[in-house]
Amino acid sequence: MSKEKLSSFWDSYKITLEIAQDKKYLIKQSYFYFIMSYVFQGLAFAFFYPLLNTIFVDEFNLNNTLFWFSLIVILSIFSFIFKWKASDFNYSGDLVETTHNLRVKLGEKIKTMPLQKLYSYRTGELNSILANDVDSSVLHMGIIAGMFFEVAVVPVVIIIATFFIDPILAIVLIFAIPLAYPIYKWKRNGTKWEKIEVSKANATLEADTIEYIQGLPVLRAINQIGSNAKQLQKSISTVREIQKKGLFGSSIPMVVMNTLIEFLFLTILAIGTLFIFKGELTIATLLALLIILARLSEPLANFLAVTSALDVMEAGFTNIKKLLDIKEFEVIKPIEKPKNFDITFNDVSFNYDSNNQKVLKDFSINIKENSLTAIVGPSGSGKTTITKLIMRYADPSNGTIKIGNIDIKAMEQQTLMKFISVVFQDVYLFDDTILNNIRMGKPSATDDEVLAASKAAYAHEFVSRLPKGYDTKVGEIGGSLSGGERQRISIARAILKDSPIVILDEPTSALDTQSEVAVQSALDELIKNKTVIVIAHRLTTISHANNILVIENGELKEQGNHKDLVDLKGKYYSMFEAQQRVKEWNINNKGTI
Numbered sequence: 001m002s003k004e005k006l007s008s009f010w011d012s013y014k015i016t017l018e019i020a021q022d023k024k025y026l027i028k029q030s031y032f033y034f035i036m037s038y039v040f041q042g043l044a045f046a047f048f049y050p051l052l053n054t055i056f057v058d059e060f061n062l063n064n065t066l067f068w069f070s071l072i073v074i075l076s077i078f079s080f081i082f083k084w085k086a087s088d089f090n091y092s093g094d095l096v097e098t099t100h101n102l103r104v105k106l107g108e109k110i111k112t113m114p115l116q117k118l119y120s121y122r123t124g125e126l127n128s129i130l131a132n133d134v135d136s137s138v139l140h141m142g143i144i145a146g147m148f149f150e151v152a153v154v155p156v157v158i159i160i161a162t163f164f165i166d167p168i169l170a171i172v173l174i175f176a177i178p179l180a181y182p183i184y185k186w187k188r189n190g191t192k193w194e195k196i197e198v199s200k201a202n203a204t205l206e207a208d209t210i211e212y213i214q215g216l217p218v219l220r221a222i223n224q225i226g227s228n229a230k231q232l233q234k235s236i237s238t239v240r241e242i243q244k245k246g247l248f249g250s251s252i253p254m255v256v257m258n259t260l261i262e263f264l265f266l267t268i269l270a271i272g273t274l275f276i277f278k279g280e281l282t283i284a285t286l287l288a289l290l291i292i293l294a295r296l297s298e299p300l301a302n303f304l305a306v307t308s309a310l311d312v313m314e315a316g317f318t319n320i321k322k323l324l325d326i327k328e329f330e331v332i333k334p335i336e337k338p339k340n341f342d343i344t345f346n347d348v349s350f351n352y353d354s355n356n357q358k359v360l361k362d363f364s365i366n367i368k369e370n371s372l373t374a375i376v377g378p379s380g381s382g383k384t385t386i387t388k389l390i391m392r393y394a395d396p397s398n399g400t401i402k403i404g405n406i407d408i409k410a411m412e413q414q415t416l417m418k419f420i421s422v423v424f425q426d427v428y429l430f431d432d433t434i435l436n437n438i439r440m441g442k443p444s445a446t447d448d449e450v451l452a453a454s455k456a457a458y459a460h461e462f463v464s465r466l467p468k469g470y471d472t473k474v475g476e477i478g479g480s481l482s483g484g485e486r487q488r489i490s491i492a493r494a495i496l497k498d499s500p501i502v503i504l505d506e507p508t509s510a511l512d513t514q515s516e517v518a519v520q521s522a523l524d525e526l527i528k529n530k531t532v533i534v535i536a537h538r539l540t541t542i543s544h545a546n547n548i549l550v551i552e553n554g555e556l557k558e559q560g561n562h563k564d565l566v567d568l569k570g571k572y573y574s575m576f577e578a579q580q581r582v583k584e585w586n587i588n589n590k591g592t593i
């Protein structure tokens with residue numbers, strides 16, 4: 001059983017107010033109206049007793065009967081009016097607005113949260129919070145609130161009012177009504193873990209489904225469709241198991257509750273009749289008791305049924321709160337603007353949240369503005385991490401990273417990202433037109449500017465050949481764009497963005513020779529007069545770099561230009577030699593396999 005603590009109803013209420021923003025007042029007002037409605041309803045129930053008393057007394061007095069009857073009618077009308085006003089929040093669209101506000105707020109959080117935190121979630125998990133948890137929490141909060149207040153307020157009002165009319169009857173009610181509470185607690189304790197577990201299991205299922213579908217082409221290619229399906233099947237089975245246990249845990253208390261209500265009825269009827277015969281109880285008292293219990297049994301039974309929704313709501317709020325509580329990067333004041341685009345790392349140490357091992361150790365470098373710097377080193381040595389830290393993927397545990405002598409922590413994230421363009425090996429294209437995909441580099445760009453960038457990136461020719469040219473939607477042509485073509489679209493984006501710093505993460509390593517030539521030409525356009533950092537495995541592609549950083553185990557081992565490093569006959573030289581040998585072997589053995 002999960003030890004994770006669910007948000008309480010009170011926590012959920014506070015979060016609802018927090019996210020409701022300008023609707024906060026309306027939610028409070030709606031809850032106030034609900035409470036008022038049930039106070040009047042409780043009083044109306046309690047006054048059944050004096051009404052019945054006026055009917056069953058020996059000397060019947062119509063005026064008395066009419067008085068209590070009218071009072072009950074008036075109270076019921078008030079209760080009805082307040083309930084109507086309280087529900088207005090749900091019906092007028094404010095509840096939907098609040099749900100919308102929360103989605104926007106979560107969207108903002110996802111946009112601005114540190115990337116390291118973002119990547120700690122799987123895509124399906126975030127999807128599940130935004131789509132399912134938001135609905136299940138806020139919508140339920142609005143709808144369940146009415147039922148919650150009914151059960152919480154009506155019995156209390158009845159008991160208090162009855163105390164003034166007939167203390168004995170009030171004492172019987174005190175024993176009868178709260179019987180429901182332990183059963184309610186029993187049911188919730190039995191099921192609350194299930195809701196959070198189901199919520200987690202559903203998020204995992206969603207993430208596994210997305211990964212399974214995305215990975216299907218690869219799995220088909222290697223004839224392993226079954227292997228990955230096992231993970232998906234496991235997630236599906238986990239959801240089934242948790243739901244089974246949860247349903248078992250919740251249905252028994254419900255059956256017990258219903259049986260108990262019936263039993264209580266019969267017992268009170270039997271004992272009450274006995275007391276009437278003995279002359280110790282009036283018919284009016286017994287009837288009042290039965291009417292009150294009958295009127296209360298329905299909401300009590302219903303409430304037990306909707307506590308499941310309460311659990312779902314609280315599980316949803318727990319996930320939402322966890323996401324909202326993620327701290328954004330602190331921007332240290334005063335916010336400053338760099339005067340140039342040198343990049344420096346001073347004694348930077350860094351480890352990922354998920355791993356205590358340092359990926360960078362007291363790492364210091366100085367990258368000159370408008371220079372071309374290459375980062376080389378074995379796989380896992382920390383090359384990509386260096387570039388991620390420049391983009392403030394996460395903050396280093398030690399040391400500072402500066403651009404133009406200004407700590408990147410003193411820059412707004414948006415400003416920092418304006419300074420940097422990145423071209424990755426894997427290009428992500430949005431399901432929009434090619435034109436808009438390029439325009440993402442500079443949303444205010446005119447069509448002519450987009451076209452100019454596309455031409456500079458050597459993309460214009462193949463885009464013009466597409467069925468609808470620049471208006472072709474990426475989704476329409478599916479995977480028919482080659483790796484090199486996708487690369488050139490992403491380079492066009494970067495050319496349009498025209499950032500002073502360009503990071504290239506092995507953009508040509510997966511391309512065939514012909515595509516590589518085209519992409520390389522595009523890159524040459526992009527990096528003109530820019531501070532460029534390129535991560536490369538094939539050393540021949542960076543031999544012209546101004547400075548080459550050789551990284552191993554997160555430490556800078558060598559640096560200099562190609563000639564310096566070859567002359568040094570150190571690690572770079574060994575790597576270069578090894579690659580040259582492979583290249584020669586490939587040339588010599590061409591056609592023999």
Ligand SMILES: Nc1ncnc2c1ncn2[C@@H]1O[C@H](COP(=O)(O)OP(=O)(O)OP(=O)(O)O)[C@@H](O)[C@H]1O
Pocket residue numbers: 119352353354355359377378379380381382383384385386
């Ligand atoms: N998100 C992450 N969480 C935990 N560890 C990570 C994460 N990303 C990278 N690492 C680890 O940090 C180390 C450095 O990774 P990095 O990606 O910077 O290496 P790299 O030199 O770019 O490797 P490659 O050439 O294979 O891309 C590796 O040991 C890697 O497993």
